[in-house]
Each structure stands twice: as structure tokens, then as C-alpha cells.
Amino acid sequence: MKETGASPADEKYHLMTTAPVETLVIRHAIPCIIIMLVSAMYNTADTYFVSALGTSAIAGVGVSFSMMSIIQAVGFFFGNGSGNFISRALGARNTADAEAMAATGFFSAFVLGLAVAVLGTIFLSPLALILGSTPTVLPYSRDYLRFILLGTPFMVSSFMLNNLLRYQGNAFFGMIGMVSGAVINIGLDPLFIFVFHLGVKGAALATMISQTVSCLLLFTMANIGKRNISIMPRNFSPSLGKYREIFRGGSPSLLRQCVAGLSVVLLNRAAGAYGDSVIAAIAIVNRVFLMAGSAIIGFGQGFQPVCGFNYGAKHYDRVKRAFWFCLRLSTVLLTVFAVLGFIFAPQIVSFFRKDDLEIVSVGAFALKAQCFGLPFLGWILLVSFMLQTMGKGLPASILALSRQGLFLVPLIFVLIPPLGVLGVQICTPIADFCAFLLALPLGIRTLHKDLA
Numbered sequence: 001m002k003e004t005g006a007s008p009a010d011e012k013y014h015l016m017t018t019a020p021v022e023t024l025v026i027r028h029a030i031p032c033i034i035i036m037l038v039s040a041m042y043n044t045a046d047t048y049f050v051s052a053l054g055t056s057a058i059a060g061v062g063v064s065f066s067m068m069s070i071i072q073a074v075g076f077f078f079g080n081g082s083g084n085f086i087s088r089a090l091g092a093r094n095t096a097d098a099e100a101m102a103a104t105g106f107f108s109a110f111v112l113g114l115a116v117a118v119l120g121t122i123f124l125s126p127l128a129l130i131l132g133s134t135p136t137v138l139p140y141s142r143d144y145l146r147f148i149l150l151g152t153p154f155m156v157s158s159f160m161l162n163n164l165l166r167y168q169g170n171a172f173f174g175m176i177g178m179v180s181g182a183v184i185n186i187g188l189d190p191l192f193i194f195v196f197h198l199g200v201k202g203a204a205l206a207t208m209i210s211q212t213v214s215c216l217l218l219f220t221m222a223n224i225g226k227r228n229i230s231i232m233p234r235n236f237s238p239s240l241g242k243y244r245e246i247f248r249g250g251s252p253s254l255l256r257q258c259v260a261g262l263s264v265v266l267l268n269r270a271a272g273a274y275g276d277s278v279i280a281a282i283a284i285v286n287r288v289f290l291m292a293g294s295a296i297i298g299f300g301q302g303f304q305p306v307c308g309f310n311y312g313a314k315h316y317d318r319v320k321r322a323f324w325f326c327l328r329l330s331t332v333l334l335t336v337f338a339v340l341g342f343i344f345a346p347q348i349v350s351f352f353r354k355d356d357l358e359i360v361s362v363g364a365f366a367l368k369a370q371c372f373g374l375p376f377l378g379w380i381l382l383v384s385f386m387l388q389t390m391g392k393g394l395p396a397s398i399l400a401l402s403r404q405g406l407f408l409v410p411l412i413f414v415l416i417p418p419l420g421v422l423g424v425q426i427c428t429p430i431a432d433f434c435a436f437l438l439a440l441p442l443g444i445r446t447l448h449k450d451l452a
Helices: 007-016 021-053 055-091 095-122 122-128 138-150 150-168 171-195 199-221 239-273 276-312 316-344 345-353 357-389 395-419 423-449
Strands: none
Touching: 007 239, 007 276, 021 055, 021 150, 021 171, 021 199, 021 276, 021 316, 021 345, 021 423, 055 095, 055 122, 055 150, 055 199, 055 276, 055 345, 055 357, 095 122, 095 138, 095 150, 095 239, 122 138, 122 171, 122 423, 138 150, 138 199, 150 276, 171 199, 171 357, 199 345, 199 395, 239 357, 239 423, 276 316, 276 345, 276 357, 276 423, 316 345, 316 357, 345 357, 345 423, 357 395, 357 423, 395 423
């Protein structure tokens, strides 16, 4: 029951620390899942429509995906870094510090995004080659990257704002902004590619415009309503202490996304030795698993504000109950997806490029192989999110690095040279299982010692 005359901050605190955690997690997870699926749809939609332009065009978009991961990493770094601090500050009823952190995180993210755009545009061709472009793929990756880089400041800010709203327990606003952008992107893709005959450039232009619109909508919604922390220039107060907090809370996300981008680059470069069809097949499989992974990441993101508020309020029993609830549900969903993905692997890959039999053959086997590692993903991600939200930067960063950094990158060099295409197909699920073995003791220790 609401307290008479209670402020919005007091109402939020009361809700987050007394309502059933299962209800809170579901309430926050649904918009987060939608947001993450929508985010994945930006790339999946581009891959689908570009598939009509040929194998090299698909490969060009696939190569550029690692740059999108880096852009997302910057946005997640500032969004999670400032958001983790904000959720704990709100849990401790310290609104002034939360407002200062929100402004500092947002404006810093936009400036860094601008720097990435300028440097990336200047070194466009070397960047495309580093990302794994072959001579036949290079023209397409250049065309796609040019417009993606132009929109980088708004893309970074969009991801940052989405996370900022989520950590305040207001993921619904983020969902509106992201879904609006996705609808625009899906509508503009066929218009620019087929009606205006812009090809791959049209797909990138559609993504740039849609992400810019999302950013503007999110910024507007972040500054309306009494339940959101306003982002005001007067609250921009950069300091070593604030950036230390951002780094501590955001570095796991930054490392996770950057290493993901690096692993995609290395995988593309290794796959390129066996032809554009192999690059395209791996790009399609990555898109499919991006959708599944995004849903679980969204579920974990729904857990984070519940974890942050209750950890800040020292309600450790509620943190543990929310964790186990999320783990049970996410593991069931991932197992169902893995079974369906294994059974219908050829049909799923054919949806993107049915005319290239090599893509279907290589992609279907890779998809089946990755299905074996999928059920372990829930524990890995939820333990990482829990450590990150609790402010335990070092173990959270190690775990964030593990799946695609500590394990996948070495496996690329160990398995692919002797096994060829088979090594490309199986290195990811092996890395997933190794990451689970690392996450298992970290999670058990946190639950039984730090939250005792």
C-alpha cells in the first residue's frame, strides 16, 4: 500500500524491495527481452534483405557485424557502468548522486561515439580489412560500414539510454524507443535496397536512420515523467571517481562485447580461407543465435534492477531468490530453443539463403553444433550479471572475457588449422562449455558466501 505523500523515489524503493521478486523480474524482463530481440532484429533484418543481393553481400554485412558489436559495447559500457551505480544509489535513497551519474554517463558516451565515428571513417578500408573482408567482400563491407559509422554517436547513446532507463526499473520506456526504431528499420530496408536500388548501402542507411530516431525518442522519454532521472547538462560533472564507478560497473559489458567482436573478426578471417560461402554461413548462424542469446540477455537484464535495488538495501535473500527463479526459467527456454534449432537447422539457414547449397550445408551443421552449448548460457550470463550489478568488477570481467576471449579465441587457432571448416563449426559450442565450467564455482561462491 502506498504511503501518503511518498515521493516517486520512495514508491520505487518500496516496490522494488517488498514486491514478490518473481513478479518484479517478469515485469522488468518482458520489455528488456523485447528490446534485446529488437536490437538483434536490426542486424537480422539487414541480413535477410541483403541475402537477395548475393553471397558476398551477406558476407559483407556479416563482417561488419563485429563493428556493430564494438559500437554496442561502448553504449553498454556507459549504460551499465552508470546504471549499476544508479540502481544502488536509488536503493540507498541517494537521488542527487544518481542524477549526476546519469548526465555524466550520457554525455561522455555521445562524445566517445563521435570519436569512433571520425576515426572509423578516416580509416574505413583498413578497418574493413581488419574485420575480415576478402577482396570480393570488401566493396560491400565498405558500403555498409560507411553509414553505420556516421550514425555511431546516436547508436552509442541509444544503447546507453536504454540501459539507463532499465536500471531505474523503467524498461518500458526503452522498449518503446527501440521498437519504434526497429519498425522504421524493417520498413526502410526494402525501400532503400530494392526501390531506390541502394543495395548494401541502403541497408546500412536504414539502420543509421532507425537508430538515430530511437536515440531521440529515448532521450525524450528519459527526461519526462517523475519516475525517470532527468539527464540535464547542469548535472554533467565528470570526475575520476565517477569514471572509476563507470569502469567498475561497465567494464564487464565492454569486455564481453569487445571480445565478442574480436572473436567474430578472427572467425571471419579464418572462415575466409574457405570461401565467401563459409563466411556467409557463419554470419547467418550468428544472427540466429543472436536472437536466442538476446532473449536470455533481456531476461538477465530484468533481473539486474531487482538485484541492484535489493543488494543496495541489503536484502540478500531476495537477490538469491530472484537469481534462482531466472536460472530455472532461462534454462528451460534455452533447452527448448536448442532442441528446435537442432531439428530444424537446415530450414532455418535456408530461410536466409536457400539457393546456395554450401551455405545451407555448412550453416546447418554449425547451428546444430552450437545447440549443444546453448542450455549452459543461462548460468554463464546470470552469474556475470549478478557479479556486475553487485559491483564485483574483477570476477565479472573475467567471466565476461571467458566465453569468447579466454576460450573461443584460442580454440580458433587450435582447431581450425587442422580441422578446417569443421573447426569453424565446432569451436563456439566447445567454448560455451568451458565458460560454464568457469562460471560454476564463481556463481556458487557468490550465492553461498557473498549473499549469506
